[in-house]
Amino acid sequence: MYRLVLLTVFGLLCIGAKGQQKTISITIDDVPNTQKYRDDGFRSIFLDRLDSLDVPFTVFFNESKVFQNESIKKNIELLERWITHQNSNLGNHSFSHLRYSEVGYARFIDDIQKGEKLSDSLAILHKKSIDSFRFPFNDLGKDSLQHVHIKAYLSDRGDEIAPFTIESSDWMYDAVYRYYLEIGEHDKAKKIGQLYVIKTMELLGFFERMAVEIYGRPISHIYLCHDNSINADYIHHLVSALRIDGYQIVSYDESLLDQVYRQEDNYFQKWGVSWLFRWMATQNERVHWMKQEPDLTEIQQLFDQLQQNR
């Protein structure tokens, strides 16, 4: 009995200590960015950077990217580098990044299966596995019927749906960043890189405050970003900012141990919103919080201008 009490007290102390430690895991979608690798001389600067940072990370593959240029053999070698990296955890992001709500069930599950033909066999070869799936655009279907249908399919397959709690539209920052680099405006590109880090931290602050208000403690966050130039060049700045703010970078599996991820998904629309919103019971509650989310007007305007001029 005494031992049981001691163990219980010890357990509570551990939870208390863990509750104070802010944690986040890094997940990267749309890997492998083979066009960029080719431009950079068939290497992934992003992976090299992650390697030097020595942080755990999870990658979600779109295998169609392997076949996007003529250098298939080299692309497969680069895909294999992500798979074999000691700090990598692997997931499927479908073959060709289709929108489930648009293409429907049959075509979408075909794309899921096709999406891990290469990566799954390479993973097995290197004693790893692919058992999580992240939806392209985080589009889980246009209505509850589509949601239920695909969730049952993935569950039968033994695949978990990969959630995220924070993303910061890194793809918009990336587009503007690359444009400035292309036209030789390096100072402007640098400003966009810095803005990306600042805004990501601002958004994380918002989602953390929201979590503390709802759950009474910080939660283990899952950050969603992409295999692109801005992350290749700024991930180390982002990791530094996270550490300065008291975050420990943990593995995706460790984040998933947080009890928040055991909650029901109550969101049945097609939009790619954070799981913090999906767990909310009502749309009113979602709207209440969404209205307070830091705005991305500055980068949105630059991105829109870029689209109009092209």
Ligand SMILES: [Zn+2]
């Ligand atoms: Zn994607």
